[in-house]
Amino acid sequence: MTMAALTPRATPTGTAALALLAALTLTAAPAQAADDPSKPPGTVTTSPPPEVDANSPGLKLAQGATLAPAKVLDIKSVVEDLGGEERREDTNENVTFALQAEVLFPKDSATLNPQARSRIQAIAEEIKTQNAGTVRVFGFTDDLGSYAHGLTLSKKRADAVHDALTGDLGGNVTFEVRGYSEDYPIADNSTEEGRKKNRRVEISFPTTGGNSNES
Numbered sequence: 001m002t003m004a005a006l007t008p009r010a011t012p013t014g015t016a017a018l019a020l021l022a023a024l025t026l027t028a029a030p031a032q033a034a035d036d037p038s039k040p041p042g043t044v045t046t047s048p049p050p051e052v053d054a055n056s057p058g059l060k061l062a063q064g065a066t067l068a069p070a071k072v073l074d075i076k077s078v079v080e081d082l083g084g085e086e087r088r089e090d091t092n093e094n095v096t097f098a099l100q101a102e103v104l105f106p107k108d109s110a111t112l113n114p115q116a117r118s119r120i121q122a123i124a125e126e127i128k129t130q131n132a133g134t135v136r137v138f139g140f141t142d143d144l145g146s147y148a149h150g151l152t153l154s155k156k157r158a159d160a161v162h163d164a165l166t167g168d169l170g171g172n173v174t175f176e177v178r179g180y181s182e183d184y185p186i187a188d189n190s191t192e193e194g195r196k197k198n199r200r201v202e203i204s205f206p207t208t209g210g211n212s213n214e215s
Contacts, residue, residue: 075091075092076089076090076091077089077090077091078090084100084196084197085099085100085102085103086098086099086100086103086119090207091207092207093206093207094204094205094206094207095126095130095204095205095206095207096202096203096204097123097126097202097203097204098186098200098201098202099116099119099161099200099201099202099203100196100197100199100200101141101157101199101200101201102196102199103115103116103119104116104119104157104160104161104201105157105160108153110153110156110157110159110160111160112160112161112164116164117164120161120164120165120168121168123165123203124165124168124169125168127165127169127173127205128169129208130205130206130207130208131208132173132205132206133172133173133174133206134173134174134175134176134205134206135165135169135173135174135175135176135203135204135205136175136176136177136178136202136203136204136205137158137161137162137165137175137176137177137178137201137202137203138154138158138177138178138179138180138201138202138204139153139154139155139156139157139158139161139178139179139180139200139201140154140179140180140181140182140183140184140185140198140199140200140201140202141153141154141181141182141198141199142182142185142189142194142195142196142198142199143182143185143189143195143198144195147181147182148181150181150182151179151180151181152179153179153181154179154180154181155177155178155179156179157179157201158177158178158179158201159177161201161203162175162177165203182198185198186198186200
């Protein structure tokens with residue numbers, strides 16, 4: 001009987017042994033739970049940001065080209081008191097106060113009530129702060145009653161507010177005073193809440209640095 005020669009099994013040594021040990025170690029390492037990240041989501045980048053060559057021709061203006069003039073975006077801020085009686089709107093160019101008629105006048109009247117005085121004085125102080133040379137005072141009504149009646153009433157109410165402002169500002173301000181009846185509503189006239197907002201007097205003027213001579 002012929003015996004086959006036994007081939008001795010190779011034993012990992014040196015570099016091969018280290019590679020095998022590393023493979024076993026990686027396999028045995030527990031996977032990190034997905035819901036327990038080592039850093040908050042969104043804070044780990046998977047790749048470094050690309051390098052940008054500041055001298056790249058694609059980042060330079062063509063010969064003879066110039067940048068367009070800088071443009072300031074028109075930002076509007078609107079603040080209204082809890083009762084909606086007074087509303088202030090600020091833009092880059094103008095400040096506009098809208099006062100509901102009920103806080104200024106008795107019903108269907110153009111005579112200022114005693115409480116209106118302090119509100120108008122506060123607006124006059126803001127006009128002085130902005131150093132405005134032109135002030136617009138516009139009256140508006142809801143759509144109840146005739147258009148002609150609303151036109152008369154809105155103009156008389158604008159006149160009354162103008163007269164009160166003149167006493168506080170003196171003769172250094174140019175006024176534009178108009179009545180618009182039910183035109184230019186800012187709310188729905190089908191509800192009383194909306195009609196209250198539409199019955200108003202608006203006082204507007206340029207902000208500091210604005211054009212005080214605009215029409």
